[in-house]
Amino acid sequence: MLFVLHCLDGVDGTGRRPALMAEHSARLRTASPKPLVYGPLLSDDGESGIGSLFIIDVPDRAAAEAWADADPFRTGGVWQEVRVHRFRQSANAPVQLPVENA
Template identity: 45%
Template sequence: MLWAVHCLDADDVLEIRQEARAEHSARLRSGIVEPVCYGMLVSDDGGHAVGSLILVRAEDRETVERYVAEDPFMIKGVWRKVTVSAFTESANSPARLADTLVMTEETNR
């Protein structure tokens, strides 16, 4: 199942975010959940990070919530609010994640 993880940063955490980035990035590749797409949420002018958006594949919500709780950005106080939502792609979406996932799986074989 796909899960959208929407994370909003606390105030004045740019330095902590930068210090924890490598550890956070390594966790994205840890295998606990399967990352599909992820990146920074940025201010309207693109000038600075305001959070993160992570789309993952995992068996259940508990796995995703445990993953988030143990992420360095959560532990070190970068994220002030995290929302986990089940996600189902629309058949009318102009970009199809399902197609991308199949291509990625075939490439990784």
């Protein structure tokens, strides 16, 4: 099943992010499962990071929550809020994500 993780930084997220970036990036390269899509959420000016967005393929919501909770940005206090939503891609989308846990 696909899940979207919408992760919003806390008040001091910008200050904490640089110290944890290398560990966070290393996890994204080695995490199981690897996210299908991910990237930073930016402020309207496109300059400041305000969070992160992921699409992951896991068996259930508990696995999605555990995946997010294991990230250094979560354990290190960068993300204040993590919203988890089940996601179904449209058959009409121009790009189709590979799904194993359907």
